[in-house]
Amino acid sequence: MLATEKAGARPGHHASALLAEADRLMTVCNSCRYCEGLCAVFPAMEMRRAFPDGDLNYLANLCHGCGACYVDCQFSPPHEFDVNVPRVLAQVRNESYAAYAWPRVLAPLFARNGLSISLITALAVAAFIFGFVGWHDRSVLFGTHTGPGAFYKLMPHAAMAWLFGLVFLYAVVALAMGVRAFWRDIGDPVAVNSGSLWQAMRDAATLRYLDGGGIGCYNHDERPNDRRQFYHHLTFYGFALCFASTCVATLYHYAFGRIAPYPWWDLPVVLGTVGGIGLIFGPVGLMVAKLRRDPVMVDEPRLDMDFAFLAMLFLTSLTGLLLLLLRATPAMPMLLALHLGVVFALFITMPYGKFVHGIYRFAALVRYAQEHRALLGKA
């Protein structure tokens, strides 16, 4: 086992050599504690004296990867104690996604995630194109469609709603099963109180712990000039606005009988456009930051998972915006197939890609808020 030779190593059983290394690091850090003001990971660590696998998965998902503890650590490599918390926790975190995946049989999708997501996306886009081609003749496929119901000439609204509704439902169920397994693993089954939930929502919404302890994150050197928090906000809120756009459009359709496409000034288009722009610049900014990141802090073999998810978000937005721009031209039907194929792939792969990081991190933040409040005697 990789850790037994080094300072901090403990005899004991872990599911992987990586978890044994994470145990060693937490043991080193727990005897130091200089980093306890930087984020939530170290205060959570201090509440423990030993680190079983569930706790390590909890701490790994609590870590936002801001890099401050690496830059501040007197024992980071090349020191012989070899303390590299951001990388090891990133590795543990990435392993944990596969470990909690539901159903178990699909866990290998995490192993070569970039390849998996590319193939699924290609298949989904092809399916929509073939579907459109099979159902319609040339005049529909390459014609110009405008006015209410233009999209539904290519695919009936009911079919679209059913298909995406089912896919979304599947993603929600699979994610929920994963979180359930994670939650059982990371601690005593305590009822979640509303205070902790509210605290975790605020911490997640503001990315409170992606700030290097107050002065910003570290990415490629010891200067806290990283902009990942900003680009993540663009991405997250861009995604949220796009999702809101879809919800409003669905409401329009069923409650008010208003049929898409909507004029440019209408709520679904405004939400979708603003969100879409965020979802262009956010993922690009994050990709650039990932490429600039000091490789020593990165789980490099699994970077493809990050890029696959960012690419999916980017493509969702790009195809959506192109559809908006060119919806009155003969390019619309094929763009619609492309957009629907990408969105379909995005949803179906949500439980098997980087999207899950947000879900597990939020669960970890809830757990931390609970622990923290219990420690302060507020629970």
Next chain:
Amino acid sequence: MGVLSRKYDVLVAGGGNAALCAAIAAARAGASVLVCEMASKFYRGGNTRHTRNIRCAHDAATETLSGPYPEEEFFKDLLQVTQGNTDEALARHMIAESKTVLDWLPQQGVRYQPSLGGTLSLGRTNSFFLGGGRSMLNALYLTAEALGIGIAYEAEVVDLEIDNGMFLSATIQQDGARHAVRAATLVAACGGFESNIEWLKQYWGPAADNFLIRGTPNNRGTVLKMLLDRGVGETGDPTQCHAVAIDARAPKYDGGIITRHDSVIFGIVVNKHAQRFYDEGEDIWPKRYAIWGRLVAQQPDQIAYILFDSSVVTMFMPTLYPPIGAPTIRELAAKLTLDPDALEATVSGFNAAVQPGTFDDTILDNCRTKGLEPDKTHWARRLETAPFYAYPVRPGITFTYLATRVNKETRMLMRDGKPSANMFAAGEIMAGNVLGRGYAAGMGMTIGSVFGRIAGMEAARNARN
């Protein structure tokens, strides 16, 4: 190599807290400054890398300090730990200056946080660095770079040209080449000699081979020795160093704070002959932890073992190295390569001498032994709950007391008492002026920041004239 070919107003030897405070203060006063750090960029900062707080006087609570710490109280604390071995005028000057240093450091980018978990006793007096000493150093280096200070890494001062107390030039070795660097003034801020085992052997003999050095391997005292050889006056006991008991499995150098043990008061401590040798319960641990380095250094082979049973394992900070455990005292002795009969006799003798009492590790309680030599006077409880555990410990050297004499301007004083024309000292290299013996948490950083800032300002003023 640009930075080593120019002439500077101020040459700073060293790259830790004192050196950077001097460099920044000098640059802010308008001087051109070169910092020569012997270590690589990663290891820059000497022992500052391992520090975590600074002790500064202040008249009111702050965001991170729980209450006032008046100058007079600071001075009393200093008198107590040094047992009067201090230069009172210099010490009072340092304490007065520490009040403004408390605000000056954040202006240089340093961030504070409330005291760490387990250090509540320091919450009023000591400001903790957010992220620790290396974080503090990173902030100072970024500020230094922004001020245009030249920084040379892996650049060791190997010779000093000094004429009758006046610094002329320094020879800097970098990448195997030697560069003569001229500067109007010199600030020596490059630590003591605790990493120089041969030098320690002059006072400690072969025992020094068994010492572990808690911090940088670079504090070899090269510059200190050159200065003393070239007529600078000395102060501080050359034979003494600050030592605590640290885990015997720690690396020879640079293991830092995490190799410490604070479990002594919960058990007994025996030497290689399985004999106790000092009262483990003499006083509250933070007041006594520093004597154990010397105590272990005086034992045969400079090794000792902290023994305790499983009833106390969660009462102290988790440790870096796991305790060595065994189901019986005899088996534990075998693992520690101690004589099982002797260890069993020591433990049973101790257990038999324990008097009834009410255990409370937060006060000097009434749990003690009777009839032992030495007795354990507080927190004495039987070692009877298997499994039994031990930590092997050795002396861990923190710093040395030998210093260049300085005045209030941090100007070095020559052996005849005359102030040097242009040489200043800050940090550990002159700590012995105020810290003749003992230590109190955070004082090394006080000495570094306060005298570093003074040295930088005085050197800049000196260079202008």
